[in-house]
Amino acid sequence: MSEPLREPSGTAPPGTDEPYRIEAAGGSVVKGWARTIKADTKAAARAFAYIRDHPFQRYPGRCFPLRGADQRGVWQYEVNDRYRLRYSAVKSDPRKVLVLYAGDYH
C-alpha cells in the first residue's frame, strides 16, 4: 500500500502542467522523508517541487536515472549532500510517482 508523501512547508506552488502525485512505497519511506524534512526543510521543499513538476527530467549530478540492471526505471533526486530520494513511475497511473527510498545513507 502506498500513501501520499507529505509536502514540506515552503514548497513552491505547482507549474502550469498537471502535477505528479507523489506517494511513499511504505512506512520506512514515510519515516525517512520525515527525517529528511526535519534535517533540511528548504532542500526537501525544493526536491518535492521538482519531483511533483518534472520527476523524469535530468539534472546532471542532482536528478538522474540510477544505473544497473536491477534499478532500471528508478530515479534519484539528491536533496542535499546527505539525503536522497529514489522513485519510479507507476504503470497504472502515468501521473503518479512512487518513492522507494527517502533518507540518509552517507
Added chain:
Amino acid sequence: MPDRRRIRMIVRMPQPRLDRYVVKPTDLNRRSGEILERAGRYPVLIARADDPLILARHEWVSTLLGSEARADLLAELSGYLTRRLTGAGGDEGGSFDWLNAFGDTEVREFVSELRAAIRDAQASAIEPDVVDAIVHEWHESAIRPREYVRTLKRTAPIRRR
C-alpha cells in the same frame, strides 16, 4: 561544483614554458610593478639557487592542479578496469572499488557512457561537468541501502528514461 574547464584543459591547455621570463629575487624589490604586471599575463620564474619559484595567476595554477587531479583519477580508473577485465581482481581500497557493485556488462556501459561524454566534452558539445556527473551518478547507483533493496524487490519499477 568542479571547475568547468578542467577536462578541456587536459586536452587543450597550452603548456607555457616556465623559463620564458626569468627574474632574480632581488628584481622583486627593484621592479615589482613590472614583474607583477608580467606575471598577470605569463608565469614568471624567480631564479633562486636551490629553490626556484613561479609567480603566476591563481586561475592558471588552480586549473593546472585540477587537471592533474583528473589525470590521476583517470589513471586509477584505467588500472581498475585493467585488473578487472583481465580477471586479476578489482580495486582494493581504490577510488573505484564501488564499481564492484556492478556486473561486467554494466561496467562496460559505464566506460562507454564515460567515453562518449569525454569525447563530447573535447568537442565542446557538452559542459565538462557532465563527465564528473556521470562518475557521480554511477557511484550513487552503486549505493544500495537495505531498506531500499527490500522495497525495490517488492515493487516493479517501470522503465522510464
